[in-house]
Amino acid sequence: MKKDEVPQDKSNLESANFKELCYAVDENGEYTTVNSSGWDPKTIALDNAIQEINARVEDAKKRVLDNQTSPIEYFMELHKMDVNILSSYVKIWKWRVKRHFKPRVFKKLSDKTLQKYADVFEISIEQLKNIEYGD
Amino acid sequence: MEIKFTHHQSAHCENGVVSNLMKHNGFNVSEPMVFGIGSGLLFCYIPLLMVNHAPAITYRAMPGFIFKRFAKRVGIKIKREKFKDPKKAKARLDENLKNNNPVGLQVGVYNLVYFPDEYRFHFNAHNLVVYGKENDTYLISDPVMETVTTLTEKQLEKVRFAKGAFAPKGHIYYPTDFPNELKLESAIKKGIKQTCREMLAPMPIVGVKGIRTIAKLIRKWPKKKGVKVANHYLGQIVRMQEEIGTGGGGFRYIFAAFLQESSKVLNNEKLAELSKEMTQIGDLWRDFAVDASRIYKNRGTKVDGYNDIATQLEVIADKEEVFFKKLKKAI
Numbered sequence: 001m002k003k004d005e006v007p008q009d010k011s012n013l014e015s016a017n018f019k020e021l022c023y024a025v026d027e028n029g030e031y032t033t034v035n036s037s038g039w040d041p042k043t044i045a046l047d048n049a050i051q052e053i054n055a056r057v058e059d060a061k062k063r064v065l066d067n068q069t070s071p072i073e074y075f076m077e078l079h080k081m082d083v084n085i086l087s088s089y090v091k092i093w094k095w096r097v098k099r100h101f102k103p104r105v106f107k108k109l110s111d112k113t114l115q116k117y118a119d120v121f122e123i124s125i126e127q128l129k130n131i132e133y134g135d
Numbered sequence: 136m137e138i139k140f141t142h143h144q145s146a147h148c149e150n151g152v153v154s155n156l157m158k159h160n161g162f163n164v165s166e167p168m169v170f171g172i173g174s175g176l177l178f179c180y181i182p183l184l185m186v187n188h189a190p191a192i193t194y195r196a197m198p199g200f201i202f203k204r205f206a207k208r209v210g211i212k213i214k215r216e217k218f219k220d221p222k223k224a225k226a227r228l229d230e231n232l233k234n235n236n237p238v239g240l241q242v243g244v245y246n247l248v249y250f251p252d253e254y255r256f257h258f259n260a261h262n263l264v265v266y267g268k269e270n271d272t273y274l275i276s277d278p279v280m281e282t283v284t285t286l287t288e289k290q291l292e293k294v295r296f297a298k299g300a301f302a303p304k305g306h307i308y309y310p311t312d313f314p315n316e317l318k319l320e321s322a323i324k325k326g327i328k329q330t331c332r333e334m335l336a337p338m339p340i341v342g343v344k345g346i347r348t349i350a351k352l353i354r355k356w357p358k359k360k361g362v363k364v365a366n367h368y369l370g371q372i373v374r375m376q377e378e379i380g381t382g383g384g385g386f387r388y389i390f391a392a393f394l395q396e397s398s399k400v401l402n403n404e405k406l407a408e409l410s411k412e413m414t415q416i417g418d419l420w421r422d423f424a425v426d427a428s429r430i431y432k433n434r435g436t437k438v439d440g441y442n443d444i445a446t447q448l449e450v451i452a453d454k455e456e457v458f459f460k461k462l463k464k465a466i
Contacts, residue, residue, distance in 0.1 A: 001388060001418060016251040018281050021146045023167070023388040025414060031167070031392035033146070035281070041428030045370040046253055048431055049187065052367055080245070081299075082188065085257050088298035 011038020070106035137267035151278025171393030172326040173201030189371035194385040198260035208322035212312035224305030237266040241306035243297020350448040366431040384417030405465040
């Protein structure tokens with residue numbers, strides 16, 4: 001990649017007001033560093049990943065409202081987590097976390113357990129029980 | 136208290152932290168040098184592990200390895216510690232700052248508040264330097280950022296104790312002992328040898344063979360997983376290749392810069408030639424990313440598209456195989 005080929009596309013880096021550093025070759029074939037404001041292929045990949053997450057969140061929300069899953073799954077998706085990550089944050093075994101996704105089980109959870117989830121999601125127990133908060 | 140520390144922006148976090156810490160201690164070591172000597176370049180597909188609901192692929196060595204190898208090869212000593220108790224982790228950090236010693240930390244990205252929201256995923260192998268503390272705010276030099284920044288005690292504890300794959304567990308590290316002069320020549324050779332060995336490893340998930348395995352998988356994905364999932368997987372491959380600062384070449388450009396610098400240190404013309412070749416391979420990786428992005432942008436349903444980019448990857452694999460065989464002989 002030559003110095004003047006370093007991509008300067010619009011990207012989400014702008015919002016945080018920073019440019020990344022790239023290595024590229026100058027006129028004499030020597031390596032040097034150039035700041036880049038972003039690159040479309042990467043921005044598209046990132047946007048797609050975010051859309052994917054939003055779709056997962058929406059889907060989880062729908063299933064909570066249909067009483068097919070518990071709000072824990074919704075908040076997990078909202079925080080871009082999967083069961084592995086959530087399980088290690090709340091320090092509860094994976095199979096138990098999955099069990100807590102069942103609305104029937106969720107309703108019977110003790111406040112102590114609910115608090116663990118609420119702490120990880122940084123919300124109150126009331127908010128955990130009512131997913132409207134996530135909006 | 137603030138330690139006099141000069142922040143240099145770098146392309147990649149771990150190299151950047153090491154390079155900045157070395158410069159702080161009076162050794163002018165560039166980022167590509169750290170990357171090359173630490174054998175940072177890699178291609179590895181990690182079967183079974185899913186990151187963001189997609190297969191895990193990495194273009195670089197495991198977190199921490201680059202510094203470890205670098206230290207061993209140039210003859211410096213490093214101290215590293217992990218903690219169970221956040222309080223102890225904090226105490227050790229404060230103690231070092233009091234002793235005027237800037238330290239490197241491994242952190243999770245998800246709660247790193249100064250990152251753009253879109254970049255905040257559960258990725259735990261980020262690195263930064265803490266160079267001071269004012270009241271309850273830590274002074275942070277994050278090598279991928281253009282300037283220095285700050286984090287409060289609470290914010291820092293959160294990122295140091297992020298959970299999930301590669302959880303940092305408060306990981307703290309810093310160089311403790313330096314030789315009078317760095318043994319660059321032998322270190323460069325060792326670094327290059329290991330990179331060649333890994334890239335040519337006879338295992339289907341590592342190096343050149345790993346690239347071929349991924350190419351094969353890409354061909355299968357649209358049929359086996361459906362277009363939607365296949366596109367998501369493809370996007371992930373590009374995102375990994377495009378970890379901040381690789382300029383599109385999946386670390387190939389940093390490696391080429393390392394070869395160029397090494398050719399001067401070792402007085403070896405061949406390495407300068409090979410650096411040019413690596414730059415061209417980096418360009419091929421870039422082309423691959425551009426074409427792959429076209430597929431998932433248009434949500435293309437053509438199976439052809441997948442076959443095309445798989446072929447592109449196989450071409451890259453062939454070129455890299457030839458390249459690393461030549462590189463092995465050149466030193």
